[in-house]
Amino acid sequence: MPFLYQLRLALRNTYVRLALAACLVAGAAAALYFSTSVAQDTRALLRSQNIGEITALPAQRARLEYLLLAKPLSETPRYIFKFKDAPSIHVVKVPATSHLSLEREVLLKHGLPYAIATDAYLASHKAALQDGDNGPLDEAGAFLQRHAVDIGLVLLLLCVLKFGIPGMGVSANVIAPGKLKGSLDDLIGMDDIKQEVLHLEDMIRHRSVYKSHNIDKPFNVMLTGPAGTGKTKLAGYLAKRLDIPLIQASGSALESGYVGGGAKALNALYRKACARDSCIIFLDEAQSLFMPRGRGERKWEDDTANTLLGLLDGVKSSEGAGVIWIVASNFDDASSQMDEAMLRRFPVKINFRLPNxxxxxxxxxxxxxxxxxxxxxxxxxxxxxxxxxxxxxxxxxxxxxxxxxxxxxxxxxxxxxxxxxxxxxxxATIGLADRAATAEKQVQRERIALHELGHFFMQIDPYLRAGMPLAEVKQKSHLLKISTEAVSKIGALGYVLSSGDDLSLRTLEELERDVIGLYGGVAAEELFYGPRGISVGSQNDIEKATTLLDTMVNKLSMYSRSKLDYRQLKHTHGDERTLALVEAKADELYSYTLTAIGDYRSAIEAIKVVLLERYVLSKDAVFELLEEQLRVA
Missing domain, CATH: 1.10.8.60 (Helicase, Ruva Protein; domain 3)
Structure with a gap:
């Protein structure tokens, strides 16, 4: 079997060699014929770049009189052929990359005879074959045609390097002062903030006065405070009062998705502002730029912040003297750690607050x-x-x-x-309540009613135990309504709606009352259903109570003479001690809650019946029922 295989392979190779030799001999004869006759037929030359004419030659073998290949090693080889029944001579110009495939797949595969045109032939028929299509311009055109995709990619890369990727750079328009809406009068109240703004306006208008005190650029402004307090509007008000344009951009939009994109965007904003002499650049939601640098291993992550530092207080020059930077953030250096170098760049800081x-x-x-x-x-x-x-x-x-x-x-x-x-x-705060979601869940509604009433009674427990009249208790209570309707927004089957208070500095006693109020719901469930009857509905209350206890015990050290933030010392002293302190205080407060709520058992049961019937009880209705229960008692 191996012998027969080798024999077939040898015969096949011999056949191929014979076919190639026959092609070359026939091609040489064709070349000899063409060299003597083509001069007379130049009037009928048909030039094209259609490769299909070459691939169709095997099917027209009987008509083919001769086939020549001119300049096979050039960038654009030519196929020259003539049919017996036609006087025209066809010259097909193809790219060098296509020529190799054509020669292998068409000429050799089908055994078409062809010959290589000699230099003598090319010299004698130069005018007929080239006809000006091989000059510098044509060669350049052919090169562009062959490398059009490559050239396009190079141009695209150059555009990306210079202008950035479309849609990934910062989008910031220059807003003329006449197009800015509102005024400083729209900032209701906030007189302290208004005074800061008017002082800033005075600094900008009277620069010469401040220059006499060697304050040459006091115009980097930092706005901090909770969301929705008017920081963005204030930047527009100031630009309108100063009658200068405003360029607004988001801090998150500076990050374009590629290394150096944020720095490039900041420089583009700065150049745009410098072109207008006096201008405000307002960066909103820019808290990420104030975070301490050097936190990560990837150093390029700080490029945007480093660029902003240089633009805020770089080399002293006349360029950008009229540019005012206003940067807004929801956080300040009191609530989170910020980069010291960045904070020093802002001599003017305006802290917004919630309205009283x-x-x-x-x-x-x-x-x-x-x-x-x-x-x-x-x-x-x-x-x-x-x-x-x-x-x-x-x-x-x-x-x-x-x-x-x-x-x-x-x-x-x-x-x-x-x-x-x-x-x-x-x-707006809770969402849409749905009564139908709990209408057929009578057992769950009863549990929810007891849970929510437990919260209410433990919130007013300190006032009742102090002997305060019920009218005063009602006045001090923050209750608005108790509901057993489902609220999908907070994932609850019932809720107690209460108003807030303006107290920001809470004492230890007030924080303990908050924890007891949170424990009121779970304590009511244990009171009526036993320790094993507590439901998962208390999860949110327990999470909030845990957070408060952690703050009281570990962060503020309210139960220790050594006032330390134990959370910073966990790595050195371990977590067991702090965990034991939190557990002990939680056990103490919950035990009190469970004992205290037992005094209101009859009142809770009576109000529960009415609550299940009406689904919702307002503050007035709850205190009317409570007054009736106290009178009966």
Missing amino acids: KAERGALLKHFLSQKAEGCVDWAQLDLAQVAEVTANLSPALLETVVERASMLAIQEKLLIDTDLLFRAFER
């Missing part, structure tokens, strides 16, 4: 007064009561509450009054 009760009332009145006449029932509107309920809400959230009230008023064909604003506050 009087300012909330003024804001609500301002938002409501912008509505058309007849939309608000001012006679039935107690803005002081609404302002008290909406504690710790930012101006933006207050505006959202008013907008939600308008939507409810339009939908129900009502005027905006106190009750509608309360409903809008509930809808």
Whole structure:
């Protein structure tokens, strides 16, 4: 078998060699013939670049009179052939890369006879074959045609390096002062912040005065404070008062997705501002630029912050003297660690805060007064009561509450009054309540009612035990309503809606009351269902209580004479001691809660019956029922 295989292979190779020899002999004869006759046929030359004419030759073998190949090693070889029944001579110019495939797959594979045109032939028929299509311009055109894709990619790369990738760079438009809306008067209340802004305006307008004190560029401004307090609007107000354009960009938009993109975007913003002499560059949500540098191993992550540092306080020059940088952040150096070098670049810092009760009332009145006449029932509107309920809400959230009230008023064909604003506050903060989701879950509704009433009674427990009259207890209570309706937004089958307070500095006693109030729900479940009847509905309460206890015991060291932040010492002293302290205090407060709530068992059962019947009880209804129970007792 191997012998037969080798014999067949040898015969096959011999056949191929004979076929190639025959092609070369026939091609040489064709070349000899063509060299003597083509001069007379140059009038009928047909030039093209259609490779299909070559691939069609095997099917027209009987008609083929001769086939020549001119300049096979050049960039553009030529195939020259003539048919017996036609006087025209065809000259097909192909790229060198296609020529190799054509020679192998068409000429040799089908045994078509061809010959290589000699230099003598090319010299004698130069005019006929080239006809000006082989000059410098044509050679350049052929080169461009062959490398069009490569050249396009190189040009695209150069554009990316110079201008960045479209859609990945920062998008910032120059806003003329005439197109900026609003004024400083729209910043309701906040008189302390207004004074800071007016002082900043004075610094910018009277630069010469400050230069006499060697303050040559006090125009890097840092705005900090909670979201929705007006930082973005303030930048627009200032640009409008100074009558200079504003360039606004987001801090997150500076990161373009490739190394150096943020630095390039910042430099582009700076050049755009310098071209306008006096201009404000406002970077919103730029807290990431204030984080300490050098935290990661990838050093290029700090390129954007390093570039901003250089632009804020780089080499002293006349360029950019009129550029004012305003950077806004939801965090400040008191609430989070920030880069010291970056903070030093901002001699002017304006800290925004949440509005107080009087300012909330003024804001609500301002938002409501912008509505058309007849939309608000001012006679039935107690803005002081609404302002008290909406504690710790930012101006933006207050505006959202008013907008939600308008939507409810339009939908129900009502005027905006106190009750509608309360409903809008509930809808904006908690979400849409669904009674149908708990209508057929009577056992769960009873558990929810007991749980929520447990929260309520433990919130007013200190006042009741102090012998305070019920009217005063009602006044001090932050309760708005108790509901056994489901709320999908917070994932609850019931809730207690309470108003906030403006206290930011809470004492140890007040924090312990907060923990006891959180434990009220789970304690009520244990009171009525036993220790093994506590449900998973207490998860959120326990998480909040754990956070408060961790702050009281570990961070503020409220139960120790040595005032230390134990959370910073966990790595050296271990977690067992701090965990034992938290567990001991949690056990103490929960034991008190469980004992105290037993005194209200009969009142809880009585109010529970009414709550299950009505689904929702307002503050007035709850205290009416409580007064009745206390009178009976």
